[in-house]
Amino acid sequence: MALMVDLMANDSGAAPQGKHLMLIFGVLGGQVLCSSAGIPAGLAFYWRGKRNRLLGIFAALFVVGALLQGGVFYSFFSSVP
Numbered sequence: 764m765a766l767m768v769d770l771m772a773n774d775s776g777a778a779p780q781g782k783h784l785m786l787i788f789g790v791l792g793g794q795v796l797c798s799s800a801g802i803p804a805g806l807a808f809y810w811r812g813k814r815n816r817l818l819g820i821f822a823a824l825f826v827v828g829a830l831l832q833g834g835v836f837y838s839f840f841s842s843v844p
Contacts (some may be wrong), residue, residue, distance in 0.1 A: 800822075
């Protein structure tokens with residue numbers, strides 16, 4: 764759903780094409796990072812010996828993905844008049 768919203772965000776043509784593509788691919792990249800963070804989080808339940816490391820990887824992937832999405836949204840909407 765978020766990708767479809769991103770694709771339709773520039774219907775009026777008010778934003779530059781490069782910024783619009785950056786928004787689409789930035790949100791996709793951030794969603795991939797956030798969703799892949801679930802893998803080490805799930806493994807942390809069963810792999811007790813490496814739980815702290817796996818939870819650290821989970822937190823890092825999630826935070827980087829969320830910051831990436833927030834950054835591209837801010838960059839896109841600050842460029843739209």
